[in-house]
Amino acid sequence: VKAEIVTIGRELLDGGRVDTNTSHLGVRxxxxxxxxxxxxxxxxxxxxxxxVLLRALGDADVVITTGGLGPTSxxxxxxxxxxxxxxxxxxxxxxxxxxxAHFEELGRPMPEINVSQAMIPExxxxxxxxxGTAPGLLMEQDGTLFFVLPGVxxxxxxxxxxxxxxxxxGRGLKRLTEERILRTTGVPESSIAEEIEELTRRxxxxxxxxxxxxxxxxxxxxxRGDTPAEARRTADNAAERIGEKLGDAxxxxxxxxxxxxxxxxxxMGKKTxxxxxxxxxxxxGWRLTRIPGSSEYFVxxxxxxxxxxxxxxxxxxxxxxxxxxxxxxxxxxxxxxxxRGKAQSDYGVAITGIAGPGGGDDEKPVGLIFxxxxxxxxxxxERFRFSGGRDTVRERAAQAALDMLRRALL
Amino acid sequence: VKAEIVTIGRELLDGGRVDTNTSHLGVRxxxxxxxxxxxxxxxxxxxxxxxVLLRALGDADVVITTGGLGPTSxxxxxxxxxxxxxxxxxxxxxxxxxxxAHFEELGRPMPEINVSQAMIPExxxxxxxxxGTAPGLLMEQDGTLFFVLPGVxxxxxxxxxxxxxxxxxGRGLKRLTEERILRTTGVPESSIAEEIEELTRRxxxxxxxxxxxxxxxxxxxxxRGDTPAEARRTADNAAERIGEKLGDAxxxxxxxxxxxxxxxxxxMGKKTxxxxxxxxxxxxGWRLTRIPGSSEYFVxxxxxxxxxxxxxxxxxxxxxxxxxxxxxxxxxxxxxxxxRGKAQSDYGVAITGIAGPGGGDDEKPVGLIFxxxxxxxxxxxERFRFSGGRDTVRERAAQAALDMLRRALL
Numbered sequence: 001v002k003a004e005i006v007t008i009g010r011e012l013l014d015g016g017r018v019d020t021n022t023s024h025l026g027v028r029x030x031x032x033x034x035x036x037x038x039x040x041x042x043x044x045x046x047x048x049x050x051x052v053l054l055r056a057l058g059d060a061d062v063v064i065t066t067g068g069l070g071p072t073s074x075x076x077x078x079x080x081x082x083x084x085x086x087x088x089x090x091x092x093x094x095x096x097x098x099x100x101a102h103f104e105e106l107g108r109p110m111p112e113i114n115v116s117q118a119m120i121p122e123x124x125x126x127x128x129x130x131x132g133t134a135p136g137l138l139m140e141q142d143g144t145l146f147f148v149l150p151g152v153x154x155x156x157x158x159x160x161x162x163x164x165x166x167x168x169x170g171r172g173l174k175r176l177t178e179e180r181i182l183r184t185t186g187v188p189e190s191s192i193a194e195e196i197e198e199l200t201r202r203x204x205x206x207x208x209x210x211x212x213x214x215x216x217x218x219x220x221x222x223x224r225g226d227t228p229a230e231a232r233r234t235a236d237n238a239a240e241r242i243g244e245k246l247g248d249a250x251x252x253x254x255x256x257x258x259x260x261x262x263x264x265x266x267x268m269g270k271k272t273x274x275x276x277x278x279x280x281x282x283x284x285g286w287r288l289t290r291i292p293g294s295s296e297y298f299v300x301x302x303x304x305x306x307x308x309x310x311x312x313x314x315x316x317x318x319x320x321x322x323x324x325x326x327x328x329x330x331x332x333x334x335x336x337x338x339x340r341g342k343a344q345s346d347y348g349v350a351i352t353g354i355a356g357p358g359g360g361d362d363e364k365p366v367g368l369i370f371x372x373x374x375x376x377x378x379x380x381x382e383r384f385r386f387s388g389g390r391d392t393v394r395e396r397a398a399q400a401a402l403d404m405l406r407r408a409l410l
Numbered sequence: 411v412k413a414e415i416v417t418i419g420r421e422l423l424d425g426g427r428v429d430t431n432t433s434h435l436g437v438r439x440x441x442x443x444x445x446x447x448x449x450x451x452x453x454x455x456x457x458x459x460x461x462v463l464l465r466a467l468g469d470a471d472v473v474i475t476t477g478g479l480g481p482t483s484x485x486x487x488x489x490x491x492x493x494x495x496x497x498x499x500x501x502x503x504x505x506x507x508x509x510x511a512h513f514e515e516l517g518r519p520m521p522e523i524n525v526s527q528a529m530i531p532e533x534x535x536x537x538x539x540x541x542g543t544a545p546g547l548l549m550e551q552d553g554t555l556f557f558v559l560p561g562v563x564x565x566x567x568x569x570x571x572x573x574x575x576x577x578x579x580g581r582g583l584k585r586l587t588e589e590r591i592l593r594t595t596g597v598p599e600s601s602i603a604e605e606i607e608e609l610t611r612r613x614x615x616x617x618x619x620x621x622x623x624x625x626x627x628x629x630x631x632x633x634r635g636d637t638p639a640e641a642r643r644t645a646d647n648a649a650e651r652i653g654e655k656l657g658d659a660x661x662x663x664x665x666x667x668x669x670x671x672x673x674x675x676x677x678m679g680k681k682t683x684x685x686x687x688x689x690x691x692x693x694x695g696w697r698l699t700r701i702p703g704s705s706e707y708f709v710x711x712x713x714x715x716x717x718x719x720x721x722x723x724x725x726x727x728x729x730x731x732x733x734x735x736x737x738x739x740x741x742x743x744x745x746x747x748x749x750r751g752k753a754q755s756d757y758g759v760a761i762t763g764i765a766g767p768g769g770g771d772d773e774k775p776v777g778l779i780f781x782x783x784x785x786x787x788x789x790x791x792e793r794f795r796f797s798g799g800r801d802t803v804r805e806r807a808a809q810a811a812l813d814m815l816r817r818a819l820l
Contacts, residue, residue: 282692
């Protein structure tokens with residue numbers, strides 16, 4: 001099965017926005033065994049859209065467009081699609097009702113301009129948009145499946161999962177490749193590669209790919225089989241053996257985030273946690289609360305950005321700040337203990353450091369971070385030196401704190 | 411000047427990597443007044459590359475390819491380019507010397523495979539690669555300029571800055587398009603479009619494009635002129651008039667973020683701020699501290715996720731929680747006042763709400779958010795109802811809080 005992706009929008013061509021839709025669709029289509037043979041980006045210009053759609057119709061079995069479905073005048077995709085397929089636009093009552101309901105729920109009158117979003121090409125199926133107002137579309141013509149999706153990544157992704165993938169599976173597209181992801185943090189890519197190199201050479205029909213980011217390395221284990229079941233078995237076995245080799249550097253198998261894993265460990269142990277953040281300014285709290293239901297184990301904490309708040313809200317001693325400074329092992333430990341007492345939680349986690357770009361010196365350079373974890377039967381503190389810009393250093397600090405909490409909970 | 415971008419690599423089509431080269435080139439070309447009319451991604455497949463290059467040669471004045479220049483066998487761009495242009499590959503002595511020097515510097519013998527990197531199409535100019543080994547190429551044929559650049563973003567960017575942009579400027583490319591960005595928040599795209607529709611129809615040589623995200627709408631005003639100065643004047647005038655029409659919904663003109671604007675206002679007024687966050691869990695604090703030097707005006711705050719911490723750390727009254735609940739105007743106001751007192755700051759900003767997916771009911775549905783701002787001479791509280799998933803609701807809440815703080819500071 002040959003697939004083609006067409007992304008639409010001037011902002012993708014003049015640098016206003018990076019196209020991440022192609023990559024997301026590519027992953028999903030590859031998993032179904034479809035080959036993406038071309039991806040094209042064109043501006044919101046009817047002639048340009050028409051040309052690329054006509055060519056795609058001739059070459060591909062599946063065509064997916066994203067973008068150009070909004071209510072404003074620079075959104076023209078739907079009209080061009082209708083013209084290319086020789087169909088007229090008709091009002092879709094269900095879609096109009098859904099858009100009206102959406103505005104009613106928001107307590108706002110529906111602007112006239114949004115009615116046009118309920119017009120769809122004759123014979124098309126409207127794909128419900130549970131996030132925004134523009135519906136997606138599915139048409140079939142001359143053996144080609146034609147999906148028209150919104151450009152906003154969140155809306156597009158929702159439709160891909162809830163409609164496009166199940167529909168293509170219904171058409172017999174099968175998974176002859178299986179992927180497992182082993183997520184690690186705190187170990188550089190080259191060390192991980194060295195560690196598992198010999199083992200992976202001995203695993204049949206298995207490929208390894210690394211996706212490194214500022215906060216860790218995901219090891220992707222990609223396995224093939226002659227049947228879906230065989231691919232699954234091969235992948236399960238390969239992932240298990242590689243996981244054993246990497247030990248507790250692996251915090252999750254699959255798409256789980258480290259905050260999910262930490263949340264799971266806290267819930268299992270019926271423990272609570274509070275945070276004391278200096279340079280991260282709330283990042284650790286935000287990440288812990290990304291998990292629905294985190295109120296079961298996260299009570300809150302203190303953003304102690306100024307030294308004054310470190311003293312007054314966390315009880316860090318004046319002597320500690322004077323002798324060691326706010327960026328020190330000693331201050332981190334007192335912050336962790338302090339927030340644990342204040343919040344009456346089982347665990348306290350603290351971060352203090354120098355995020356940059358200014359504020360560093362020879363003794364305490366930019367990127368220096370201390371993380372401390374305190375609980376009723378122990379405490380730990382670690383010193384890190386992270387590279388990268390201000391937000392990268394801060395994100396790495398929050399990640400290190402989550403990992404230290406995870407290890408303390410294990 | 412019409413430009414076309416061709417990115418090459420299977421990993422861009424199966425989700426292995428997100429293409430950021432197109433966006434980077436788009437910014438640079440737009441600044442030179444060149445219009446990117448199409449961007450195409452194809453796999454490392456000679457037939458696919460050939461087809462797209464032939465088409466680009468016919469349509470565009472400038473063609474830039476990235477990717478497919480490495481020494482391994484899946485990199486075929488150069489051979490296809492030579493064939494499409496009817497040129498043979500010849501050894502470029504300078505390039506060979508540079509590659510040999512590169513390996514000598516690394517203290518490693520040069521693999522035989524790298525010699526092929528010094529082969530370039532006859533008549534081409536080699537563009538030095540100061541980061542990696544594969545040189546870039548420039549060819550001219552039938553009035554079209556043909557740049558062949560490496561796919562690794564760091565290598566590509568270096569060549570664009572050091573060679574491609576200066577070369578195009580030398581060919582007389584000038585900024586005949588000027589863009590201004592008006593950043594807004596709190597008003598839906600359709601309302602903004604309605605508001606300025608009539609005005610923009612009357613503005614000559616001006617186009618409007620909208621970039622909507624969960625936190626606001628950027629109105630991009632794109633203007634043309636016969637000279638760079640005229641384009642600038644047209645853009646300044648158009649942006650000013652549209653800005654007047656949109657009023658204080660516009661928080662910035664240009665690339666500035668709302669946290670930068672808020673930081674600037676606080677610094678100018680020599681004021682400080684503290685935050686009290688419930689459902690956002692630290693997002694507001696994180697965003698305020700993204701700005702280097704924010705310690706001048708941000709003192710910190712409290713993440714009061716549990717009701718207990720709302721009472722104990724912020725002084726929210728038991729009666730308020732009992733009569734109105736933690737998600738209420740009253741609680742938001744007491745949180746804002748409470749953190750202002752605790753932190754001894756000039757401003758206190760509080761967020762409380764229901765981020766979902768659970769926890770909502772008919773009276774207080776998911777997406778209901780209260781934001782309060784308190785200062786020595788006043789206080790404000792607003793009720794919002796945001797749609798979207800948990801993190802979207804929370805990001806919108808933080809954005810609304812930044813906007814309310816901005817308006818209070820104005």
